[in-house]
Amino acid sequence: MTYHYNEAFENPDYHYSETLEIDRSRERNSSFHQKLPESSLDDDSLYDSYEGRSGRGQRNQDYPMAIPMASMQPGFQYSHSASRSAGPNTNPYGNPHINPSFEYEPELAYTSPSTFHAVDGPYVRRSSDVSDGGSFSQRYNRRQADLVYRMPSSLLRLDSNAETYNEDKYKQEEKLIKNLASMSSRERVKAIQKTPKTMKEKRDIRNKVLMEKTKKSGSSSTQINCCTHCLYKTALSYRRFKNGLSEYLHLLQLWQKTLKVIRGKFGTSVLSYFVFLKWLLTFNIFSFLVNFSFITIPQLIASGPNNLSFNGLELLTGAGYFKKTVLYYGFYTNSTITKTENNSSYNMQLAYIFTIGIYFIICFFSLVYSMAKSFCKNFINLQTYSGSAAKLLCIWDFNITNEKAVKLKQSNLSTQIKESLSEVTLEVLNLSLKQKIARIAIHLVVWVASLGIAAACCAGVYFLSRNELQLLEGNKSELENEAATLVLPIVVSLLNLLIPFCFALFGLIEKFQYPRHQLYTTIIRNVCLKISIIGILCYYWLNDVATSEKECWESLVGQEIYRLIVIDFIFCLLGSFFGEFVRRIIGTKCCKKLGVPEFDIARNVLDLIYTQTLAWIGIFFAPLMPAMQIISFFIIFYVKKVSLMRNCQPPRKVWRASQMTTLFIFLLFFPSFTGVLSVMAVTIWRLTPSKQCGPFQGLTSIIHAVSGWIHILDSYSSSKWVVWIYRNLIGSVHFFFILTVIVLIITYLYWQIIEGRKIMVRLLHEQIINEGKDKMFLLNKLRALQTSKLDPPKGELQERSSSSYQPSRQAALQMTTSLERPFERNGRDFYAEV
């Protein structure tokens, strides 16, 4: 009668015996295996059992009728599978799940043991499946026929269409199976995974598909020749290797447990900060590995002993002892390192420049890639998304498992909903012109003020750093000198810590229509501040330090960056102590109104972006900067985690985690990474490296190392292509000009395509609305028709089934589902288009 009903027969467990069901109805726990290979078709027993259940089945006719239509489409099986839990199951054979004796036997008994290792086993299964293929399809067809006949009479009477629906459904399913069979095994696995069914049903489909496949490939393929066997074996071992690898990778995944706890207590929003932190950490680990293996190890082999003394302060200042270590640019030699007698040598200059260059290129592409992916996933179709109420449908964070957090989240949601409901009414009253002007004026003033503050900070930092240069020249003890170098980083960190609070205060004056706007403006202001401070520092380094004729200016810059990072790290720890711990004590003990602090995701993420920018700049001047970054991120992760768990509460406002993550990746790319690239470009192309130290000593600019190398290569005939590539592609303006033009053309084309798609989307949207109207109209007609037509049998039916059975409603329901199909198809096409 329903798909659900006969599913039991298509189950592989039943394939081998159709007499099974009587046995089971007689003695449920009898051994299944004794009857297993029975291949004679005992049709009578089938009928018997059908008859046996028909009386019981009446009760639930309400839904089975509606089922076939909905389940016709492979993708939209909802009502069918809903019936599974919709009420008492009418399947007289019981649910196969609970039968202990034969649940997995076909899997186990009929396949050779190697299947247990094979991940998907069409190959191994073949030998067993082939023999059953023929009889299966036979049975399948027969089943189709008798199902239609066996439909309870009431249903037949109600709507003769039901037969065609059933047939349709089978055709659909057969089509689905054929489709699946024609796919490659990987595609098929994916497609089956995606069908929203229970595992049992999925297994059925899979088995059927495999049978279909073996049927098609015929008996010839049962004889495995040597070649395919070999191929199969390699595929198998490859798969095993992959599985093993993934097992170890799984073990390597850092902080899995911690992240889970955070997710459970604070939800996805706070988690996004930690995920971002982890992502940055992997970046740094990668760059550390690259730098360490290609720059540091060769240098360590060649380097002499370090005879500078070590006192504790160096850890803070990065000067002194560290000057003569692999930490800084100045320590690296410009000579080629030769270890063995034969000619293999290692050119430090080239290694330095290529390692760092290639690292930045890889960074560039991975950033662009993750940014593009994130944009594509999270900003698609954003402009058409106006409403907020519909968001309620998907607002619940299933990750939250802590009971308290659930309560908190619920009350937050409740206040939010109430707020937004009252906002809707507030928004209706328009602001007068005067108020509008006042608002804009306030915005302007605040913007001017915040930009002014940022500019003032920059000026302050610049003059301080210039004076510091002179300060160092004064005749003081070395220790004092070293301590004095800490002034600048402390000031910078203080500015970075305090000014954001100032900006947050501005937020109290400004009135924004949406809280989102406030968040975005605060972020933009903070980014302006941080980036301009870094910018002015870079200007100072490249303009003043580099031209100051000091010994080894690159190492000096490296030290400055080292200090900035270390002090910023300390301030970060202090910040989480004072900002969160002390704030909580005040909030819970002294001033109850303040309450427990919230975790400020935006501020914390911006801090991370700031340090990462510094570290990227520092990579050239201090190749082991990533190592520092790794250590500091590691500690920050744990400190933040503990502070979060102890002191904070989840943010009250809805945080659009994925969109904000996109924004943060974008920020990391645009002002931060591009800025770093331009600093690098100036350093490499324009500046003169210091004369006495570093790998590039004696050159007029760093890039000359590469051009000199190319010049040498020119004399070897075997490497002409490298020279050609360098001269015509990398060193040529024309090439980049042509490349830019091509990229611009492609961009323009895509833009036009997007415009076209937008129009298409609008038209399709209108079409959907029209279809909906059509549907309503037809439904009304149908209802009117059926109430007039089907009144007499109603009484009779109600006699037979005790439940409230309403044919008209049922038919209407059925029609609804069938009418919904065109819409759904449209809907799907619509998604595909978008």
Added chain:
Amino acid sequence: AIALPGLQAGVPLASLLWQALPRPSSALRRWDPGGGVRAVLALRAPLSRAAGITFPFSLSQELTFLTKQEILLAHKRFRELLSKEERESILQKRVPKSKILTLPELKANPFRDRICRVFSTSEDGDGSMSFEDFLDMLSVFSDSATSEIKSHYAFRIFDFDDDGTLDRKDLEKLVNCLTGEGDETRLSESEMDQLIQNILEESDIDKDGTINLSEFQHVISRSPDFASSFKIVL
């Protein structure tokens, strides 16, 4: 399939035996008049269970979005829900809803009852779960499940009366779950009406007064956070 860590006892012997027993070819199975092969088959089954090869891991890996590690973890957690005697036959046992809901991952979830109901294949609708149902559930809530399948099941979870559409009553229950049943958090009747009106206005594209699956999926498709928030990890 692989041997599970908990069932290691007696593995070598049993699996040796299991391998040593003759495997009938399909032709033999078909034309076996005396039933000897069947007897062997019947013998093999309990042995295979004793050998710990009770679960076709590769198969469930193929049918769900879970990795082997996740399946193993699920197996471990599911075993812990069963009593000592029941652990022998983990695949056949159903765990009642009350026990499933003791899992910390589900305990506090306001939709826990619905989740059990949607994923349970129990015939009397009591929400009890077999191991396969459990895997099904974890698969849908896993990281790698597509947002399409996630939205499909979300829809079913929110469809409180199982009628295939989200109507006003479903939405009301949904909002009550979101805000909690407490007096101070609960919405007043007028607020609820207004809210549901808003939801329907925004998401009911064909204006039939209910949200059907494709409309729901349309809403979801525009909310990128959904895939990351509709997740339960053991």
